[in-house]
Amino acid sequence: MIKLLFMELCNLPSFVHLFLPGDVGNYYYGQGHPMKPHRIRMTHNLLLNYGLYRKLEVYRPTPATFEEMTKYHSDDYMMFLKNIRPDNISDYTKQMQRFNVGEDCPVFDGVFEFCQLSCGGSLAAATKLNRKHADIAINWMGGLHHAKKSEASGFCYSNDIVLAILELLKHHQRVLYVDIDIHHGDGVEEAFYTTDRVMTVSFHKYGEYFPGTGDLKDIGAEKGKYYALNFPLRDGIDDEAYERIFRPVIQKVMESFQPCAIVLQCGADSLTGDRLGCFNLTLKGHGKCVAFLKKFGIPLMLVGGGGYTIRNVSRCWTYETSVAVDTEIANELPYNDYFEYFGPDFKLHIEKSNMTNQNTQDYLEKTMTRLFENLRELPYAPSVQMQPIPPDSIYVPDKALLEDHSNPDIRNPSAIYDRAVEHEGEYYDGSKEGVKDAQKMSDDAISANDFYVRYYVGHKGKFGHEFLEFEFRPNGQLRYANNSNYKNDTIxxxxxxxSPAVLQELKRIVEDSEIMQEDDANWPEPDKVGRQELEILMNNEHISFTTGKIGSLADVNNSKDPDGLRSFYYLVQDLKCLVFSLIGLHFKIKPI
Structure with a gap:
């Protein structure tokens, strides 16, 4: 009997959930309007081609309902957005003026559905954090921080951030909101201006600049006095200056307010070269804000926001997703559906311009001193009296999508299939399989003389994607995923x-199987019943096998290559037994 030696569990990486409304890129504000929802589609495609989906759990969120959106917004304003269309504008002239809909916030086809997607993503992200299903939840479609209770503003119709914070407050006593958009986060600040359970911190351009709010003297009111912090900035601030103010201010806020959850609005219009912006931040400087907040280890939501040079917006949010999942990505952009947008250099990172930084050291230090004085006025981190926790806003049981009762002759809505957790192999087929294998090895930076094993078995049906996958990495890391309860959104x-001893024993098992001498050319092809993949790197040799599911030894004996398939069959059984034993001992769970 092999004596298994275990090391202590490592500090596990964050579980990161990403919410991507699949159709959001189809919405169009109108010709010449700087807000382009297409930027979300570009971000999604760049994430995909960098392979970052492997580190994420990706979901299509449920659109927010009218009732969910009116937990903050007024009923008459939401009803107005629901009913107005480009072809009936003349019937709503007075309401358009009342609700500030017109030039900056035009009426376009599907404006209410657009709001539902944005709010639905942020509500779903908040729900995942509340349920402790994720450490970080991302909705790049969100971050529309200017919208008011009964008014559109600054290209924003509904305030998904306010709705998400209200959702977080059901489970978290205190929520911190941080805004690094170039524009002041006025809509969020206004919503929580009189409460001590939410602190809003905004770093923004101030002066003759939209929305004209966010003065250093705006500190909150009533119970919320000193719970609003504003750092007004001038043109041209660069990475170094931004980091010098961001880190100490946020550190002091964390010590004083002691939040239980954080929402970070990652508006990309604070980047250098933005169509409407006047700051000089690079992706690295912007991304350091994400990295710094992530280090505190409390539930973190990332949302989008402004950003009007869309090639840089997609670069930024792709890079910040990589920061969230602790994965370095190459500066050389992978080929993608929108590759021509990123010319002429086709690089991820952007260089700062030669614009003058008008934020002097003296100005920044004096402003920071004033903010620290305000923070010293905080009496304490407020507590909340115990009370029943309200139900989650976003809950859609699987039966609501009617998978079980759907007509096989009618195509189901794409939302049904998008609920499945995708295995990386499902993104490629046919001639691209070889590309996928090569890309996996290069992305993970495993050298040829390392030992590495990865196994996957699964299938996709009308209920979703059922699979088991595990890998052993050269550093002794065992990664395991099982989605046998595939009709739920859990995994x-x-x-x-x-230990090295276990890794050495694993290598011996693989060597004794003589699998490296086999070829899968005559093995059963993957089909609708299922697919198996086995990838091994050993003794400077890299080999991948792909075949269908094998029910029993009878299937092996009846195949075109029974000897080779038998080696594969028994090796897979040994690997599964080893993995299940390790997982059971480490986590005291019974694998499904």
Whole structure:
């Protein structure tokens, strides 16, 4: 009997959930309007081609309902957005003026559905954090921070951030909101101006600049006095200056307010070269804000916001997704559907311009001193009296999508299929399989003389994607994922380190199987019943096998290559037994 030696569990990486409304890129504000929802489609495509989806759980959110949106917005304003269309504008002239809909916030086809997607993504992200299903939840479609209770403003019709914070407050006593958009986060500040349970911190351009709010003297009112912090900035601030103010201010806020959850609005119009902006930040400077907040280890929501040079917006949010999942990505952009947008250099990172930084050291230090004085006025981190927790806003049971009762002759809505957690192999087929294998090895930076094993088995049906996957990495890391309860949106995902002795024993098992001498050319092809993949790197040799599901030894004996397939069959059984034992001992769970 092999004596298994275990190391202590490592500090597990964050579980990051990304919410991507699939159709959001189809919405169009109108010719010449700087807000382009297409930027979300570009971001999604860049994430995909960088392979970052492997580190994420990606979901299509449920659109927010009228009732959910009116938990903050007024009923008459939401009803107006629901009813107005480009072809009936003349019937709503007075309401358009009342609700500030017109030039900056035009009426376009599907404006209410657009709001539902934005709010639905942020509500779903908040729900994931509340349920402790994720450490970080991302909705790049969100971050529309200017919208008011009964008024559109600054290209924003509905305030998904306010709705998400209200959702977070059901489970978290205190929520911190941080805004690094170039424009002041006025809509969020206004919503929570008189409460001590939400602190809003905004770093923004101030002066003759939209929306004209966010003075250093705006500190909150009533119970919320000193719970609004504004850092007004001048043109041209660069990475170094921004970091010098961001880190100490946020550190002091964390010590004084002691938040239980954080929402970070990552508006990309604070980047250099933005069509409407006047700051000089690069992706690295912007991304350091994400990295710094992530280090505190409390539930974190990332949302989008402004950003009007759309090639840089997609660069920024792709890079910040990589920061969230602790993965370095190459500066050389991978080929993608919108590759021509990124010319002429086709690089991820952008260089700062030679614009003058008008934020002097003296100005920044004096402003920071004033903010610290305000923070010293905080009496305490407020607590909340115990009370029943209200139900989550976003809850859609699987039966609501009618998978079980759908007509096989009618195509189901795409939302049904998008609920499945995608395995990386499902993104490629046919001639691209080889590309996928090569890309996986290069992306993970494993050298040819390392030892590495990855196994996947699964299938996709009308209920979703059922699969088991595990890998052993050269550093002893065991990664395991099991989605056998595939009709739910949950997945068992575990990571641990095993000792060198166990890793050596694993290598012996693989060597004894003589699998490296086999070829899958005559093995059964994957089909609708299922697919198996086995990838091994050992002794400077890299080999991948792909075949269909094998029910029993009878299937092996009846195949065109029974000897080779038998080696594969028994090796897979041994690997599964080893993995299930390791997972069971480490986590005291019974694999499905």
């Amino acid at each position: 068992i995902r575990k990571e641990a380190f095993i």
